[in-house]
Amino acid sequence: MFFVALVSWSQSPIKWSASFKMIDEVNGVVTFKASIANGLHLYGIDIPAGGPVPTSFNFNNSQGIDFVDSPIPSVKPIVAYDDVFGLELNWWEREVSFKQKFIVKNDKEAIIDCVVKYMACDNKSCLPPRKEHIQLKLK
Numbered sequence: 539m540f541f542v543a544l545v546s547w548s549q550s551p552i553k554w555s556a557s558f559k560m561i562d563e564v565n566g567v568v569t570f571k572a573s574i575a576n577g578l579h580l581y582g583i584d585i586p587a588g589g590p591v592p593t594s595f596n597f598n599n600s601q602g603i604d605f606v607d608s609p610i611p612s613v614k615p616i617v618a619y620d621d622v623f624g625l626e627l628n629w630w631e632r633e634v635s636f637k638q639k640f641i642v643k644n645d646k647e648a649i650i651d652c653v654v655k656y657m658a659c660d661n662k663s664c665l666p667p668r669k670e671h672i673q674l675k676l677k
Contacts, residue, residue: 552656554570554573554654567637568637569635572633574631579616580634581657582629582630583609584628590620601647601651610638611636613630615629622659622663650672651671653669654670
């Protein structure tokens, strides 16, 4: 029993992928897609104090790019009372994408370098917060 539980918890509960699309020569949109394991949920971007780690996107190591506004989720999160934290929280189940607008400032060194920090839980327990490093070179 212990081995089975260890294997299921050690696998990544959320699979992240990313792609970008140029709108014109300097403006583009990068999309981060989260595929969420069945029975788990990914917490929202805006979480109250005392709650779980919110989903966040850190672009600090990107090069040759400026980001416009904040990532926008493809669907509204579920809002409900969370028994684990004893708070009304928001989250996504199954799948959600986040779109982030950007402007290319230097096309010779344009790199989107993002660290996504997130937390996944089910109705009874949570996995420790995780980080996913995603890097895309623009051509």
